[in-house]
Amino acid sequence: MRRGRRLMTSNVLEVLMPQPRSANLPLLGARTIVAVLALLLLAAAAVPAAPGSSGRSVGAESASAAADEAALGALPAPYSGGDYLLVHASVGVEGAASYLLQAAYRGIPIYGSYLSLDRPAGSEELIPRGEPRALPEAELSALNTTPSLTESEAIAMYKAELARKLGGPIGSSPVDGDVPAPKASLVIYSFGGIAHLAYETELRFTLPELGDWVGWIDAHTGLLIDEINRISGMNAIAAASASGSTSGATSVQAAAAPIGWGKGYNGAQQSFYISSEKSTGKPTIYQLIDTTRPAAIKTLDFRKPSKSKTRPEGYEYIASTAKTFADTAAVDAHVNAKRVYLFYKNRFGRNSLDDKNMDILSFVHIDSKTMRDNAVWTGWAMYYGEATGLANGGANCTSCALDLVAHEMTHAVTQYTVGLEYRGQSGALNESISDIMASVMDSDDWEIGEDTGAASRSLADPAKYGQPASMSEYVDLPVDEKHDNGGVHVNSGIPNHAAYLTALKIDNADFGLKGRDTLGRLTYVLLRDRLLSPTASFQDARDAYIVAASRLSGLTDAQKSKLASLVSAAWQAVGIGNSTNLIDN
Numbered sequence: 001m002r003r004g005r006r007l008m009t010s011n012v013l014e015v016l017m018p019q020p021r022s023a024n025l026p027l028l029g030a031r032t033i034v035a036v037l038a039l040l041l042l043a044a045a046a047v048p049a050a051p052g053s054s055g056r057s058v059g060a061e062s063a064s065a066a067a068d069e070a071a072l073g074a075l076p077a078p079y080s081g082g083d084y085l086l087v088h089a090s091v092g093v094e095g096a097a098s099y100l101l102q103a104a105y106r107g108i109p110i111y112g113s114y115l116s117l118d119r120p121a122g123s124e125e126l127i128p129r130g131e132p133r134a135l136p137e138a139e140l141s142a143l144n145t146t147p148s149l150t151e152s153e154a155i156a157m158y159k160a161e162l163a164r165k166l167g168g169p170i171g172s173s174p175v176d177g178d179v180p181a182p183k184a185s186l187v188i189y190s191f192g193g194i195a196h197l198a199y200e201t202e203l204r205f206t207l208p209e210l211g212d213w214v215g216w217i218d219a220h221t222g223l224l225i226d227e228i229n230r231i232s233g234m235n236a237i238a239a240a241s242a243s244g245s246t247s248g249a250t251s252v253q254a255a256a257a258p259i260g261w262g263k264g265y266n267g268a269q270q271s272f273y274i275s276s277e278k279s280t281g282k283p284t285i286y287q288l289i290d291t292t293r294p295a296a297i298k299t300l301d302f303r304k305p306s307k308s309k310t311r312p313e314g315y316e317y318i319a320s321t322a323k324t325f326a327d328t329a330a331v332d333a334h335v336n337a338k339r340v341y342l343f344y345k346n347r348f349g350r351n352s353l354d355d356k357n358m359d360i361l362s363f364v365h366i367d368s369k370t371m372r373d374n375a376v377w378t379g380w381a382m383y384y385g386e387a388t389g390l391a392n393g394g395a396n397c398t399s400c401a402l403d404l405v406a407h408e409m410t411h412a413v414t415q416y417t418v419g420l421e422y423r424g425q426s427g428a429l430n431e432s433i434s435d436i437m438a439s440v441m442d443s444d445d446w447e448i449g450e451d452t453g454a455a456s457r458s459l460a461d462p463a464k465y466g467q468p469a470s471m472s473e474y475v476d477l478p479v480d481e482k483h484d485n486g487g488v489h490v491n492s493g494i495p496n497h498a499a500y501l502t503a504l505k506i507d508n509a510d511f512g513l514k515g516r517d518t519l520g521r522l523t524y525v526l527l528r529d530r531l532l533s534p535t536a537s538f539q540d541a542r543d544a545y546i547v548a549a550s551r552l553s554g555l556t557d558a559q560k561s562k563l564a565s566l567v568s569a570a571w572q573a574v575g576i577g578n579s580t581n582l583i584d585n
């Protein structure tokens, strides 16, 4: 966040921002209270009380999509005027609501400039949270907001730029039916003190290597202003924001859903749904395609590209002439994808990674330099590299550890919800949310990756793997690829430890909630209700977790307020919760 600058368009808005930022959310400064009161009058006049929860009713934390839509456009001035765009509205139990707004200039969103508004259950108050990044009037007034380039010209320019950098044309091979199309949209992007009209351009591709990039192309000059590589994966240094596409209908049907068998890397016998395919004159083959649920789970062989119409993803499925499968990496990928799907479905009522029943694709056996010993969510699918073994400095397996698969696939859930930008503190939060959900799923420890033979992180003891556990140990790294996009896998230790302490404190307080389970529920509400902006800081995350504590269903008011105080104490223990510990993101 930048400080000491004037918000560009509205004096009213600047007054509404807590100044200085309040250490404790409900205890706003006197100046803010006056402003909030003024706002409440507007809110009372303009915002109808939201209906109680309705619509989707699967799972305890489901929100109402219908209510979300009803809330659109219902915000009072100044939030409904041209100075803000509504990014997301969620309305839940008892009318508790959250709105995520993005500041705009002449209708064009300002990158990284967000404001959240929360309305507590049974109330008509709108409480602002966060402070939009303010751009100086002088920077904006010089801006020509009519682009000289089209979206497709920006996409072509960014493709050319990345082709130079990666050493080959950007594309997909041979069919890659599921790689999302490029897209570009206008934003105001301030870089080095200069506001640019820019196309935020997203490119996802498989050639010359797996890629998921976002770049900001100046909409007048066509020059690349800034960019982020959003893929990292398990072995070194995952993905963020925006939507991808789901695959087309499968041409292979489950014939009475046969059950297959096979061992994973760690030797346990697994059973799973498969599909059968019968072509004339050939024996029946069985494939790792599970179509027993609305979202199909398919496991594909990256070594076997196919142009067949029956292979819409462009690759053969993992196949066997019997119902037993000997490919341990494929069995692990298939089974762990199902486990993650069922976790989100059964615990939270989420319909696959995008909540729209997208198919879950896992590509196994990738033997390229960047993918060996790696597992990544690329923005549209899971990709697993060949394992070269611990003895050779690699990993024993890449799909065998539930927590690592859960970590990668939670990057997808984050992508489809809060879309945390994969750099700096928001990137470290993206990493942390993946580690937290991985630890809720793989619930017998607080380490990440132990089933591969070499754990890589610990939420209980981040220092064990060289991570900071507190803001006093924050590692300030340059935000570039050489430095892990600003240490997203380094500083994630801080929110990770706050999450661990949250669970520990809940268990120790003995007030009818289970620590790890409640941590998962809080984190899911934070994602589902989009209580974080894409460029959120650690402080924003702490504030959002406190709001999430008031949103859990089935808790008494006393439990909710106890929970909020424990969350606050957990973040305070890692140095987050008073303004003196804020580090600029």
Ligand SMILES: [Ca+2]
Pocket: 442, 443, 444, 445, 450
């Ligand atoms: Ca474990």
Ligand SMILES: [Ca+2]
Pocket: 403, 439, 442, 445, 446, 447, 448, 449, 450
């Ligand atoms: Ca684990």
Ligand SMILES: [Zn+2]
Pocket: 232, 233, 238, 407, 408, 411, 431, 434
């Ligand atoms: Zn990750």
